[in-house]
Amino acid sequence: MSSPSSPRSSVAISFGSPASESGVTRLDLNDILVRHPQAAFLMRIAGDSMRQAGVDDGDLALVDRAQTASHGQVVIAIVNDEFVCRRLHRRGGDVRLQSADPAYPDWVPGDGEELQIWGVVTHVIRPLAA
Numbered sequence: 238m239s240s241p242s243s244p245r246s247s248v249a250i251s252f253g254s255p256a257s258e259s260g261v262t263r264l265d266l267n268d269i270l271v272r273h274p275q276a277a278f279l280m281r282i283a284g285d286s287m288r289q290a291g292v293d294d295g296d297l298a299l300v301d302r303a304q305t306a307s308h309g310q311v312v313i314a315i316v317n318d319e320f321v322c323r324r325l326h327r328r329g330g331d332v333r334l335q336s337a338d339p340a341y342p343d344w345v346p347g348d349g350e351e352l353q354i355w356g357v358v359t360h361v362i363r364p365l366a367a
Contacts, residue, residue, distance in 0.1 A: 279362075287311065288338065297363070312357055
């Protein structure tokens with residue numbers, strides 16, 4: 238038996254006993270991850286500007302186009318006719334797209350430019366190292 242100060246681990250979703258089939262149910266990732274099925278898309282991330290936010294090159298981003306983006310969320314936006322993944326900064330009149338890496342500059346809409354949010358990144362899927 239472990240003492241209260243010793244490290245512990247747990248499983249968030251129980252699958253029952255491995256010795257029996259009881260309690261085992263099939264999981265549907267659509268039911269678990271997708272809030273708006275008609276507006277959900279998977280996009281492959283290219284680049285490392287959001288690595289410090291947990292979004293790496295090659296990851297699959299689950300994007301919800303029906304969700305309204307708010308300050309601090311990671312979004313897919315359209316900048317110069319290209320998709321970019323950045324964190325939305327929206328405070329008062331200050332609206333910009335921020336990289337998680339300070340080596341990449343913020344994108345601030347210029348005169349006549351409108352910030353086009355394509356969708357909100359809700360989950361990131363990546364393979365574990367082999």
